[in-house]
Amino acid sequence: MHLVSLMWCSPIGKGVFMLEEPKSEQSSWIKSEKLSLHIWVRFAIVVILAVLAAVLATHAVLVGRFSAKESEEAYRFRVLQQYMEKLAYYDYDYDAMLEEAVRAYVAASGDDYTIYYNAEEFEQLEKANRGNYVGIGVSAEGGVTVYEGETLEVLRITAVRKGSPAQKAGLLKGDEILTVTTEAGEIWVNNVSYTNASSLIRGEAGTSVELSVLREVSDERVRLTFSVLREELVLESVEYRVSETDATVGILSISGFDLTTPNALRKGMDALLGKGIRRFVIDLRDNGGGDLSSVIACSSLFLKKNDLILSTQDKNGRETEYTVKERLLKGQYEPCTVRAEDIGKYRGYSYAILINGNTASAAELLAAVFRDYSMGTLIGERSFGKGSVQGLYSLSDIGLEGGLRVTTKMYFPPCGEGYHNIGIAPDVEVAFPKDKHLATVSEQEDTQLMCAIEKLLK
Structure with missing residues (x-):
């Protein structure tokens, strides 16, 4: 299973938002990349599993002959395990040690976004993406x-x-x-x-x-x-309401991009439009991102057909462009379908976009879309700065439990200028009150929100 994520951190009780990319839209190089990764994963897991000779022998058949270097690493783990079994005073949970060894092996890549998940954690990720x-x-x-x-x-x-x-x-x-x-x-x-x-x-x-x-x-x-x-x-990824300060302004807060977000965004926009509202604040503060298909579907609601949403580049320099078009998805991904009537449905209204230091990844992309097409003003503080794409690979495909998330590509907004490790600067910089919390602050005390409303009313 190949899943694509633009998420930047692992929330507690919320999960990392990921989505399986429709197989019909996977290019041959992605399929090849998937196969190569599975071969690599087999070897990586096998080397660590070499602490048990029987397991080593079984998986050696799957992977093929080890090179001299690979055999040396496998032997090292086996010797360590034997020393601990024979000499250690304490009894150890070798299954727990193995899991931590696998986790440490992946973490040693130095990429904060490349992570190993055990079976329980992997299941949580999939559930979270479904909302x-x-x-x-x-x-x-x-x-x-x-x-x-x-x-x-x-x-x-x-x-x-x-x-x-x-x-x-x-x-x-x-x-x-x-x-x-x-x-x-x-x-x-x-x-x-x-x-x-x-x-x-x-x-x-x-x-x-x-x-x-x-x-x-x-x-x-x-x-x-x-x-x-x-x-x-x-997960209610979109909350919407009429401004307490001015009844002509609607506020939509998007907390993340999962499979439910496109429909939730449509619901919120339609409800506010039904009240006669034509000015909107889209609040992306503390939005850590989400899956690729979700943010593509959301962006398509504000753009014209064939507009560029983002482009990606792999380590070999191969580029892929994602433009606004009809996208008919099936199964659990159906909510991220883009139909002809969805394209540009909410184009032409007035928007202000709120961002802060925790606005990341897919949320930054949506903010950049509004900025690059001059559809709205960005207000708040510089965003987090994550411009990488992660693929999530289920190890069940090769008979193992859990999954691996690994950075596969970098992505770029419509203007082509990346913001990885840089962030997006707002058009209007406004600090949030230091003694307040976003989850509990009142509208009148929220300096960034008040600035956005004032900007829309000018």
């Missing part, structure tokens, strides 16, 4: 903090979904998760990987998880504890 997931309703990223004189790794909350268990419990954007307490006891994020900490937070619907966080309160950092009930959640 369904079990979690607490926050997005988070790994970071470091200083607590009681020690530098510790933490999970920093970058977004809290409205109406989520996390918001009901009182968690806020900016909170730094120090520990996760489950039935197994209290676990410090610093003592496990970010991925493992995220898995502990997700859990099963109907169960609770206790989180201790660091929070800035009146210029002082305090440690707080929250008990949060995990729920089966439906």
Whole structure:
């Protein structure tokens, strides 16, 4: 299975948004790339599985003869395993060690967006892309903090979904998760990987998880504890409303791009247009991105037929252009279909686009589309700067569990100027109030939103 993602981080209880690219639209080089990757994955997994001689022998048949270098690496793992079995005082969970070895092997690539997922994590990704997931309703990223004189790794909350268990419990954007307490006891994020900490937070619907966080309160950092009930959640990727400040302005907040987003965006736009609204704020702040087909479908609603949406380039310099056209998709991808009547459906109205430092990937692309075609004003702060495309490959195709996400291409907005590791500068730079949180700020206190409304009314 080949999935394409423009996502930039792994949210907790939200998942990485990914989508299988329709096979009819896969070029031959993508199919070839997929085959080559599977061969590579077989070897990589086999080398690490060499800690067990029987497994090594089985997979050696799949991969073929090892080279001298490959045999040396396999032998090294086997010797280490034998030493630990014979000499170590403690008993070890070799399955857990193997999984961490595979994870570390992939992480050693140095690419933050190339990640190995075990079977459970991979399933969560697929569910999230369909708009369904079990979690607490926050997005988070790994970071470091200083607590009681020690530098510790933490999970920093970058977004809290409205109406989520996390918001009901009182968690806020900016909170730094120090520990996760489950039935197994209290676990410090610093003592496990970010991925493992995220898995502990997700859990099963109907169960609770206790989180201790660091929070800035009146210029002082305090440690707080929250008990949060995990729920089966439906991702509402688009929220819309009429402005409280001016009833002639509609506000659409897009939190991510999954399979439900194109239809949700149509629903929001149609509802606001039905109220006579012709000026719109599209809020992309804290939007970490999403899948390729979703953002293509959303962009097509505002562009003309044959307009360029983006272009991609692989490491060999081969380029692919994605233009506005009818795209008839099937199965779970049907919501990202682009029909003739969808193209340019919302073109010609007034738009202001809100971005900030957490606006990334697919969200940056949509912002760039509005900028490059002079359809709207970008307001806020410089965006995150992620211009790479990831493919997600299911290892079940070769008889293994889990999946591998790997950067396969770089992408470029319509103007052709990339923003990877640079970000997109807004047309109008406006800082967000330092003492406020995006999830709870009022419209009148939201300086960026107020600027956007004023811009639309001029």
